[in-house]
Amino acid sequence: MPVANPNDLFGIQAHLTGAVVNHDKIVACAIHFYEPQHTFVYHSLPVKSTLGVALSEFGANFAAVFGRIAISIGCIAIFGATQAAADNLNGLILEQISKMPSGGRYSVSHFATIKLQSAAHFESGKFFVIPTAPYPSFCSGATYIVFIKTIEALRDRGDLQLDFATLDQLIIRDQHDGQGIWGRWNANGPGTARLFHELGIGHNFVDFRQAQPGDFMKIFWNKSVGRRESGHSVIFLGVINRPDGEYVRFWSSNIPRGYGEKEVPRSKIAYAIFSRLEIPANLSRIHKVPETDSYLASLLRKNSNFAEAARMCGI
Numbered sequence: 001m002p003v004a005n006p007n008d009l010f011g012i013q014a015h016l017t018g019a020v021v022n023h024d025k026i027v028a029c030a031i032h033f034y035e036p037q038h039t040f041v042y043h044s045l046p047v048k049s050t051l052g053v054a055l056s057e058f059g060a061n062f063a064a065v066f067g068r069i070a071i072s073i074g075c076i077a078i079f080g081a082t083q084a085a086a087d088n089l090n091g092l093i094l095e096q097i098s099k100m101p102s103g104g105r106y107s108v109s110h111f112a113t114i115k116l117q118s119a120a121h122f123e124s125g126k127f128f129v130i131p132t133a134p135y136p137s138f139c140s141g142a143t144y145i146v147f148i149k150t151i152e153a154l155r156d157r158g159d160l161q162l163d164f165a166t167l168d169q170l171i172i173r174d175q176h177d178g179q180g181i182w183g184r185w186n187a188n189g190p191g192t193a194r195l196f197h198e199l200g201i202g203h204n205f206v207d208f209r210q211a212q213p214g215d216f217m218k219i220f221w222n223k224s225v226g227r228r229e230s231g232h233s234v235i236f237l238g239v240i241n242r243p244d245g246e247y248v249r250f251w252s253s254n255i256p257r258g259y260g261e262k263e264v265p266r267s268k269i270a271y272a273i274f275s276r277l278e279i280p281a282n283l284s285r286i287h288k289v290p291e292t293d294s295y296l297a298s299l300l301r302k303n304s305n306f307a308e309a310a311r312m313c314g315i
Helices: 051-098 110-119 139-156 163-168 178-184 190-201 280-288 294-298 306-313
Strands: 014-016 020-022 025-027 033-036 120-123 126-129 203-207 215-219 230-244 245-254 258-265 269-279
Touching: 020 280, 051 139, 051 163, 051 269, 139 178, 139 190, 139 245, 139 280, 163 215, 163 280, 178 190, 178 280, 190 203, 190 215, 190 269, 190 294, 190 306, 215 245, 269 306
Parallel strands: 020 230
Antiparallel strands: 014 033, 020 025, 120 126, 203 269, 215 230, 215 269, 230 245, 245 258
């Protein structure tokens, strides 16, 4: 039976907070250190005939406590490694944003789709993601380009291996909503979040306090999900505290100027789902799921609700 919270057994504890932007400066997280909550006091043992027994009991108790500490350290090390990997991917995503062009114009025309296909073309086993002027673009296309650039960056540095069949699934063609990887990403409703959950490439959540710069984010401007929804696919950059309230900053293709950063009052966001990329190697699971996600495909013609969307995304 545990006698103390394992976290209390450490000399120093680290508490992580979510991303906040103050005065236009993004702070990914803060770490607060606290003093230990428990102090071990050892009393001198009487030198009597019971000395051996006392020492034996002391040794056993110390070993038990030390064992708990070792187990706790191991668990925290594993959690820390997982968190570090996710943080590194978020940093890599932000790096890809910095390499994207600015401006152009927002457009959902067929020409914008053609430009998107040419910007992320696959040749000789490699993705070449090079948007060229002019830059007509739309939100889900912009975030998908950054996603592809991140995948290719991981492959370039040897941190990710994907077979040709999986890479072929990443190509933007004329997929319908819910079909393949791009069709899921581009669908109404929680397309990106549903893809992350279905393939296990990352986890989804709705709490702004957990969000970090570099998380993918689906904004719902109204409370409808599906046919009547009004939404925006973006990459979260932070929350800004201003005198008139909180503002959410993000990157995407925005109306009317296209590629770039934007901020909106948080009060204008009805719902939001965050998706954090963690295990991109699980993209290979696309071969084990239905070619078309029936839930996402249905959102073109039917109305859903946020509770159902969250459930379908493992939230």
